[in-house]
Structure formats: C-alpha cells, structure tokens
Amino acid sequence: MPAETTATTRLPRIGCLMTPLSLPITKLPGNAPLGTIIPAEDMAGYVKASEIVAQAEVQARQILEAAEREIEQLYGMYEQISEAAWQTGMDRIEEEAPGLRQFAVAEAVEWLIAEQELENKIIERLEGQLSGVLVQVFEEWYGKQSEPQLLANILRERIKKLSGDEEWMLYVSSEQYDELRQALISYPRLRIEPDASLGSGKVLLQTPLAILSLNLDEQFDWVMSRLLSHSREAWRRQLSDSNDPQQGVLPLVPEDFIEARGGDFMSAGVVLETVVISAAEAIHE
Secondary structure, three states, X not given: OOOOOOEEEEOOOOOOOOOOOEEXXXXXXXXXXXXXXXXXXXXXXXXXXXXXHHHHHHHHHHHHHHHHHHHHHHHHHHHHHHHHHHXXXXXXXXXXXXXXXXXXXXXXXXXXXXXHHHHHHHHHHHXXXXXXXXXXXXXXXXXXXXXXXHHHHHHHHHHOOOOOOOOEEEEEOXXXXXXXXXXXXXXXXXXXXXXXXXOOOEEEEEOOOEEEEEEHHHHHHHHHHHHHHOOHHHHHHHHOOOOOHHHOEOOOOOHHHHHHOOOOOXXXXXXXXXXXXXXXXXXXX
C-alpha cells in the first residue's frame, strides 16, 4: 500500500540568503524510498549548488562593474587623445600656414603664366590664319560696294563741315559724275564738276583753304597691307596718326592739278574712316 506521509522539511532558498522555509508535505504518491527525511548528502549538494550560483552572480556583477569602469577609462583616454591630436593638428596648421599660402600663391602664379603662354601660342598660330580670313572678308565686302556710294559716304562727313555761305567744289570722274551728283544732291552749296583727268574712284574736294584728294584704290591697298602686316590693335593705333601718309592718310593733291587751276592751295589729307569702319563692322558681324 502506498504510504501517505505528512512531514515538514526546511529547505534553503537558492540564489537568496539562507533562511528556513517550512514546506508542508501532506502526501507523497508511491513508496517513500527516502523516507520522511532528505539525506544529508543530497542536502549538501543542494546547498553547494546554491552557493555556486550565488558566487557566479557575484562574479558576474564584479566583471560587469569592472568592464564599465574600463569603458569609462577608455572613453576618458579617447577624449584626451582626441583633444591632444586636435591641438597638435591646429599647431601644425598654424606653423605651416605661411608656407602653404606661399605655395598656393606660387602655384596660382605658375598657372596664370602657363595660361598666358598658352594663349600667346594660340594667338601666334592663329594670327596668320586670322589675317587671311580678314583679308578675304574685306575683299568680298569691298567687291560688293559701289564706288560712287563709298565716295559719297566719305564725302558726306566732310561736307557736313560747310558753314555760312562757303561754296566747295568737287571734281569727279566723268563716268561717275551722274551717280555722285544724285547722291550728294542735298548739299546745294557743293558744286560738282566732271574732270576727265580723274579716273574711277578718285575725287578732289576744293575748299577755300585746301584741296583734298580721295583715291579708293590707294585706300584699299593701304587697308590690305595693314590687315596682312599688323594685328587689329596695331592697325587701329596707326589709324589715329593722321600726319603720316603711310598711316592711312590720302595722298596730297597733285601739283599739276593745282597749277592747272592757277591756285596755291594748302595741301591736306583725308583719312578713309568710313571705308575702314564699315569693313571692320562687316568683319565683326
């Protein structure tokens, strides 16, 4: 028959302080091979296991606390090292800043010099080609112009200076007489007369003080020579000099013309500004 046993056993609480605990056992099914009392050997094993667990928990807490302290120390060391490294870097930058600035300036100067040299080389290589293009464009433009119209455009700039009752005489070639007379009909004080000694593209403007000579062929040759031998800037600088006949000023009045008209006129030159400006505008476009 199964034995029904009522007993009270005191067991230690594992993982806590060792305090007595009363556990009433009202019934144990089956036979009770151990009887009503737990053997001391088994009880010692239970106690030892509880102590091992408690010690493990204590050691774990100690390891965790040590790890936290180590982390705090490492973090403090990291901040110190970072601060020292930053300060060292700033000190080095401050020491090397003048040299770095000088190096940067030298690099910039060398780059600018190299860029300028490259531009000069490109200009030197293209200058000949550019002159050829300018010559071609000017020739095409000039070839499409009407000589009487060119002469009229240039003469208008001079005739605008007429004042009071002054009367000017304009001698033109016979074949261009009609066209020029029609083009300049709005200037009543300008008398236009044909002259068989003047070729196409040539006129002589007689004023009370001087006789001005205008020859389109000579001006065309002058412009072409400037395009072929000088840059555009040099060409414009030479245009500003009106005292040198080789710098764009028209030839002086022929002596035989003055003698034929019985006058001792003051010679003067006229710069072919209209032709040059019109050609430059056509080239620019």
